Amino acid sequence: MKVTVIGTGYVGLTTGASLAYLNHEVTCVDTDDRKVEQLSQGIMPFYEPGLHELIHMRPDHIRFTSSAWEAVMDADVVFFAVGTPANEDGSPNLTFLFSAVEETIGYLRMKSKPTVLINKSTVPVGTGDQIDRKVKEAGLANRVMVVSNPEFLRQGRALFDTFYPERIVVGGEQAASDVLETLYAAVLNQSFESPLLTGRPDGYSLPDYIRVDRRSAELAKYAANAFLAMKISFINEIANVCDRVGADVRQVAGIIGADPRIGPSFLQAGIGYGGSCFPKDTRALQFIADTNGYDFKLLSAVIEVNQSQKFIMIHKLYEQLGELAGKQIAVLGLSFKPGTDDLREAPSIPLIRTLVAAGAKVRVHDPVAMRKAAALLPDSVHFAGGILEALSQADAALLITEWPEYTSMDIGKLKSVMRRPLVIDGRNALNVSEHDELEYIGIGIGMKGTAG
Ligand code: UGA
Numbered sequence: 001m002k003v004t005v006i007g008t009g010y011v012g013l014t015t016g017a018s019l020a021y022l023n024h025e026v027t028c029v030d031t032d033d034r035k036v037e038q039l040s041q042g043i044m045p046f047y048e049p050g051l052h053e054l055i056h057m058r059p060d061h062i063r064f065t066s067s068a069w070e071a072v073m074d075a076d077v078v079f080f081a082v083g084t085p086a087n088e089d090g091s092p093n094l095t096f097l098f099s100a101v102e103e104t105i106g107y108l109r110m111k112s113k114p115t116v117l118i119n120k121s122t123v124p125v126g127t128g129d130q131i132d133r134k135v136k137e138a139g140l141a142n143r144v145m146v147v148s149n150p151e152f153l154r155q156g157r158a159l160f161d162t163f164y165p166e167r168i169v170v171g172g173e174q175a176a177s178d179v180l181e182t183l184y185a186a187v188l189n190q191s192f193e194s195p196l197l198t199g200r201p202d203g204y205s206l207p208d209y210i211r212v213d214r215r216s217a218e219l220a221k222y223a224a225n226a227f228l229a230m231k232i233s234f235i236n237e238i239a240n241v242c243d244r245v246g247a248d249v250r251q252v253a254g255i256i257g258a259d260p261r262i263g264p265s266f267l268q269a270g271i272g273y274g275g276s277c278f279p280k281d282t283r284a285l286q287f288i289a290d291t292n293g294y295d296f297k298l299l300s301a302v303i304e305v306n307q308s309q310k311f312i313m314i315h316k317l318y319e320q321l322g323e324l325a326g327k328q329i330a331v332l333g334l335s336f337k338p339g340t341d342d343l344r345e346a347p348s349i350p351l352i353r354t355l356v357a358a359g360a361k362v363r364v365h366d367p368v369a370m371r372k373a374a375a376l377l378p379d380s381v382h383f384a385g386g387i388l389e390a391l392s393q394a395d396a397a398l399l400i401t402e403w404p405e406y407t408s409m410d411i412g413k414l415k416s417v418m419r420r421p422l423v424i425d426g427r428n429a430l431n432v433s434e435h436d437e438l439e440y441i442g443i444g445i446g447m448k449g450t451a452g
Helices: 009-019 033-040 051-057 068-074 095-108 128-136 160-162 174-183 184-189 212-244 249-257 279-290 297-309 312-321 350-358 370-374 387-391 411-417
Strands: 003-005 025-029 062-065 077-080 115-119 146-147 167-171 208-210 330-333 362-364 398-399 423-424 439-441
Touching: 003 009, 003 068, 009 062, 009 312, 025 068, 025 115, 033 062, 051 160, 051 279, 062 068, 062 095, 062 423, 068 095, 068 297, 077 174, 077 330, 095 115, 095 387, 115 128, 115 174, 115 312, 128 208, 128 212, 146 174, 146 212, 160 249, 174 208, 174 362, 208 212, 212 249, 212 439, 279 297, 312 350, 312 398, 312 439, 330 350, 330 387, 350 362, 362 387, 362 411, 387 411
Parallel strands: 003 025, 003 077, 025 062, 077 115, 115 146, 167 208, 330 362, 330 398, 398 423, 423 439
Antiparallel strands: 146 167
8 A cells, every 4th residue: 555654753653664564655754854864864863673674674665755745645545643742731732733634635635546544643532533524624525534543552662562563443434444454454464574583472362453433542542541651650659658568569569460450561660650652641631531521530640649759769869868969879771761762751850950959960871862861961960981980989879761781780890889889779670689788779679688
């Protein structure tokens, strides 16, 4: 099929690259000429494992342009995968989406070929209906259909999630979801050779193809993210109780997660969720409920717990060091999670700003996100060339992002360069034993070991 993808962010580029790999003819459109130019030269606008290589596997099936005109005129399907950032009040900003929609509809008036408009951006319930109304007003109802096709991929695992999804959700009329069933046939039947080193996961079963109405598809995207965010805030509150009663949240999570009604995933306690999705989507759902006359109390609590959770590390630091002024603090990890250089809503940024404001001397390290972080952090922050440089002479180290290079760190070396062997692990990710003689504090796991 001839596929046009408008927007080359995580979702758009992953969708375009994977459909090109599956032998569709893909054109990715972006209004940013510089980004288009760089993509045409094979330069990725962000770090996502395997994406660069995937695009190179099918160079004849994917191209990049800033001209939506030619891309739309030729397309069987047009994806909208543009950003929907949050406004001040938490509502999603749909300016980019509607400007792309208006422009596309303008071109569709001059085209006789049937086209399916597919919305992948996360949007308030009813947005698909609004697009559909615009299509009808333009007199295109007989040849243009509108569907919602929410995306559930995770950053850092975007390709894995795209090739091996649990479900593909399509909201819209039957004829349009038939077109998408054909578009995604190779994924639905798993009739492709895996482009990933990991291959198809053991025990993987074919994805469900879920046909629903547009509004349910739109709401399901928010509900899925809000539910996962709720699991995280819940286990973080259990962790805070664990700290007070002397229990270990990892053991508690293991026990409750063994019940299939609860499930083991997203029960990793820590300093809360970040990224471009959970914080934005939980606030957007709260806004949607609110503007429709419903007070979503549980969701408000999920958001509030997450806002305070990151500062638990600072409280723990004060408990150990007293005053922070003049203390040297090493910060390991800046991105909101491993496998990405994304710093949107990353807990590291407000944490480091708080440390600097308290007079601490901060050295930071991250395998991929330091360049992006430089613009967001105070000038006094030192960007270390390596882990040991960050830890050198530190009074304490904060583990913020559980990159494998940190979780597999040689504890002996770490201790040898720090002034005080105090580690506060915001992800409960280090494997530390009493023999390590480290002052080790996690989230909801108590203090393990003492310095020798
Ligand atoms: C999330 C969802 O997992 C995807 O299904 C969804 O498609 C995506 O948002 C989106 O809406 O686009 P993502 O933001 O990439 O994906 O990251 P996750 O891996 O879900 O992690 C989100 C945050 O939760 C991270 O800060 C992570 O550290 C935190 N987390 C996750 C925990 O604190 N504990 C956990 O047990 C799991």
